[in-house]
Amino acid sequence: MTRSRSHPRSHPRPAGTVPRLLALPAALGIALLVLPLVALFVRADWATVPAAITSPEARQALGLSLRTGLAATAVCLVLGVPLALVIARARPRVAAVVRALVTVPLVLPPMVGGVALLYLLGRTGLVGRYLDLAFGVRIPFTTTAVVLAQAFVALPFLVIAVEGALRTAGTRYETVAATxxxxxxxxxxxxxxxxxxxxxxxxxxxxxxxxxxxxxxTALFAGNAPGVTRTMPLAIYTAFNGAGVSQDSAVALSLLLVVVAVVILVLVRGWRPDRERGSGSGGTAGGTAGGTAGVAA
Incomplete structure (x- = not known):
């Protein structure tokens, strides 16, 4: 009698596992993103960091960055949400053209954006000359120029995110509300x-x-005037080039900007809309259905 050879029971591979061949490129991608920041922390002279990040120049640059960043974000919200709605609800050909125009700043070098803004709103620019002649308004090399430069490069991020959300949501509830x-x-x-x-x-x-x-x-359109247009990135650039301070100050200011960015992301990640509306998409749909009922009432 021949005994059949037993084989170990094969366990099915869990769904959604990553192929081993892709693990190395994924690890290299993480390294590309994380190691430069690690090098920044290693390079920092921690004995001088507190004095550098609390210096009047650092606080002035950070305050200006926060103020102009919030102002630019407000401009983007006022202009970007309607623009995203137009793209999401327009005919395919029109939407494709407008979307291409919106994404141009994403592929342009920021320096080119600064030159373009200068030739639009400068003293001899396409629009700036009339602003100067009619109202005596000169935008370049002012805090307003910082806000406009930031809004120019940041607006596509808002429009793309909101347009994607609008397309995902569809028009079903809007149609019901209209009826x-x-x-x-x-x-x-x-x-x-x-x-x-x-x-x-x-x-x-x-x-x-x-x-x-x-x-x-910002550097080309607004300049680098302390207290007026010198934001944190410009302060870092100025410090790194040794304009009266050491490169250790540039590293300290870079660390401060990294910490501010991380804090903002952590605070936003801690806020989840589904905590207020229930769990998952069902909560969102339920809340929207309630809104539709409220519209009907």
Whole structure:
């Protein structure tokens, strides 16, 4: 009698596992993102960091960056949400053209954006000459120029995030609200905005983070005047080039900017819309359905 050879029971591979061949590139990608920051922490002279990040110049640059970043984000919200809605609801050909125009700043070097803004709003620019002649308004090399430069490079991040959320949400609830007699404005406030709130928050954070780190367009269009246009990136550049301070100050200011960015991301990640509306997409749909019922009432 021949005894059949027993084989170990094979266990099925769990669904969603990553192939081993992709593990090395993934690890290299993480290293590419993390190791430069590790090198920054290693290079820092921790004995001089407290004095550098609390110096008047650092506090002035950080305060200016936060103020202009918030102002640029507000501009992007006012302009970007309607623009995203137009793209999401337009015909495919029109949406493709407008989307391409919106994403141009993403592929342009920021320096090019600064030159373009200068030739648009400078004293002899396309629009700037008329602002100067008619109202005596000169925008370049002012704090307003910093806000405009930051908004120019940050607006696409908000528009893309909100447009994606709008397309994912669809128009089903908006159609129901329209059949119940709701106006477009009321439908937008009570139905559309609650549906896209997570995407709107994510886009706003990306927009603010991009504005906070903007350098190239700001340097060319706004300049590098302390207290007026010298934001944190420009202060880091100035310190690194040894304008009266050591490179240790540049490293300390870089660490301060990294910490600020991380704190912002952690605070936003701690806020989850589904905690207020229930769990998962069901909570969002339930809240929106309630909004539709409120519109009907």
């Amino acid at each position: 119940l007699g709701a106006s477009r404005g009321l439908t937008f406030r009570r139905i559309t905005l609650p549906l896209v709130l997570p995407g709107l928050v994510a886009g706003t954070v990306l927009c603010f983070a991009r504005a906070l780190g903007e350098f190239g367009a």
